[in-house]
Amino acid sequence: MSLMRQLRRKAATILLALAVAPAHAETDAPASPPRFELSGFGTLGAVTTDDKDVWFTRYGVNFPGTKDPDFSPDTLVGVQGSLRLTPYNDITLQGLVREDGDASQDPQLTLAFFRQTLAPGLSMRLGRVRVPFFMLSDSLYVNYANPWVRPPVEVYGLNPFNDLDGIDFIYNGRLGAFDIEIHPYYGGGRIPFPQGKARLKEVFGVNLGLSRGDFSLHLGHGEGTFTLERGDTLFLAVSNILQLTGQGGVIADLSGTHGRTRFDSVGVQWDDGSWQLIGEFARRKTNRYVVSAHGWYLSLGRRFGPVMPYVVVAHQTLDEQFAEARLPPGRLAAAWNLFQVSRNNAQRSVTLGARWELAAYAAVKAEVTQARPDDDAWGSYAPRGDAQTTRIGGRTLNTFSLSLDLSF
Amino acid sequence: MIRLVRACFLLVSLLAAPCALAQIVIVAGARSPLPDLTPEQAEQFYLGRAHTLPDGSVVTLADLPTGAVRDQFYQQLTRKNANQIRAHWSRMVFTGRALPPQQAESVAQLRLWLAAQPNLIGYMPAAEADGRVRVLLRLP
Incomplete structure (x- = not known):
């Protein structure tokens, strides 16, 4: 285990220990800087599918489960502490416990930054923040803040990265009748997954937010380099096949350290207190290692007192595979096909759900999703048994999700 | 009969009065240097989108x-x-965009805080805004 990883685990553990210590309490003493704020959020979520030969999986987020119903896709707890040093700067740490793509449940340090106010409306954050590629990326795990059990995987599965270690600036101002937010950022991040690792490097991007009354618009663009070093059994088998068939050069498109990627997104939200409409389009473009794809969703909800039923339509489409090889029909071609199909998350889905405000800062959500992965894709599913014989593409799969979200 | 109807109407009005919405004012401490606020400025502050005035x-x-x-x-x-x-404030806080407002346990505690912190603003029913606070904005 690297020194950095040990340090991150240590910091996250200390933060979580602070959460259970009775040191912080509201007092009658006037709060003036330096001031410490402690807060948290959590989700207890269960997921099951009607076909028992597949798992629902959020690729890059959780590892396909071993229990049914599976608690790993959505269950998490996060604790955040902020120390206001002066009126112009503060330090924030956030620790999160959830299962990651490597089936580990080690505490993760998900926010760790120093913020300085530079001018009216302009602040700078230095350290670790969330990757803000898409409209809801930086609140991806704050499920209480989102209307659904989880943001639609057809869009949010396009970016598996969570952390951005670097610097960002957030400017809030007015543009005519609109509130405007400009958010440029620079940095890198990494994610663990079984027998491999991925890194995002030298990422630069900018988000633009416009809002007026009940309406808001998001525009986002980010690009950078990335590495993806695979070591799984299927990759090693495919690499051997490619070498044996004289196509060793293709391996450089499957795994390595010379990837380039870009993310673009457009999102809108309308919420007048009764009706809630959310829509987003997002695209991931890469030159190798992972597919290029785009996705969109449209969500419509209507509040009836504490209950909001909603419907979501979502679709992810493959734009381009990341490698090509010519293999003789038979087992070799089947292995190559499986390798590519298992890394294609294209699917379409319809979700019916409801959110119930159980209490202040507590919400229960239930939803049923009918998804159909493309013929040449696994979509957001993984086989429970033999990957060679379990066909996922082209099937209609029903997934039921139930969650309790808290913010405290 | 008309008197009886009027009496009933008066009684209903009196009973309903405590439930009626009272005007709310945004306040600072009596000796705060903060200027009066526009509704737009106050909205930006309480949505966590701004935490400074134009003068910094x-x-x-x-x-x-x-x-x-x-x-x-x-x-x-x-x-x-x-x-x-x-939901909005959960997103603002847990994405690290804004620090949450300090939650007072009562209007009385809020008054104490306002007296001690010149740059703190709060809100309360207009009827409770006495000489210890200064009104920066009256909501409609």
Whole structure:
């Protein structure tokens, strides 16, 4: 285990220990800087599918489960502490416990930054923040803040990265009748997954937010380099096949350290207190290692007192595979096909759900999703048994999700 | 008969009066240097989108406990209901965009805080805004 990883685990553990210590309490003493704020959020979520030969999986987020119903896709707890040093700067740490793509449940340090106010409306954050590629990326795990059990995987599965270690600036101002937010950022991040690792490097991007009354618009663009070093059994088998068939050069498109990627997104939200409409389009473009794809969703909800039923339509489409090889029909071609199909998350889905405000800062959500992965894709599913014989593409799969979200 | 109807109407009006929405004011301490606020400025502060005035001075926020006054305040200022505001502030806090308002346990505690912190603003029913606080904005 690297020194950095040990340090991150240590910091996250200390933060979580602070959460259970009775040191912080509201007092009658006037709060003036330096001031410490402690807060948290959590989700207890269960997921099951009607076909028992597949798992629902959020690729890059959780590892396909071993229990049914599976608690790993959505269950998490996060604790955040902020120390206001002066009126112009503060330090924030956030620790999160959830299962990651490597089936580990080690505490993760998900926010760790120093913020300085530079001018009216302009602040700078230095350290670790969330990757803000898409409209809801930086609140991806704050499920209480989102209307659904989880943001639609057809869009949010396009970016598996969570952390951005670097610097960002957030400017809030007015543009005519609109509130405007400009958010440029620079940095890198990494994610663990079984027998491999991925890194995002030298990422630069900018988000633009416009809002007026009940309406808001998001525009986002980010690009950078990335590495993806695979070591799984299927990759090693495919690499051997490619070498044996004289196509060793293709391996450089499957795994390595010379990837380039870009993310673009457009999102809108309308919420007048009764009706809630959310829509987003997002695209991931890469030159190798992972597919290029785009996705969109449209969500419509209507509040009836504490209950909001909603419907979501979502679709992810493959734009381009990341490698090509010519293999003789038979087992070799089947292995190559499986390798590519298992890394294609294209699917379409319809979700019916409801959110119930159980209490202040507590919400229960239930939803049923009918998804159909493309013929040449696994979509957001993984086989429970033999990957060679379990066909996922082209099937209609029903997934039921139930969650309790808290913010405290 | 008409007298009886009038008496009943008066009685109903008196009983209903405590439930009627009271005007809410945004306040600072009596000796605070903060200027009067526009509704737009106050909305930006209480949505966590701004925490400084154009002259660069910092404004910090106080909230009252969960309840009717708080819900009415946010509804009138931001046109967002209680559920929308809770979701909004969860997003603002846990993405590290804003620090949450300090939550006072009562109007009395809020007055103490306002007296001690010149840059703190809060809100309360207009009837409770006495000489210890200065009104920066009256909500409609």
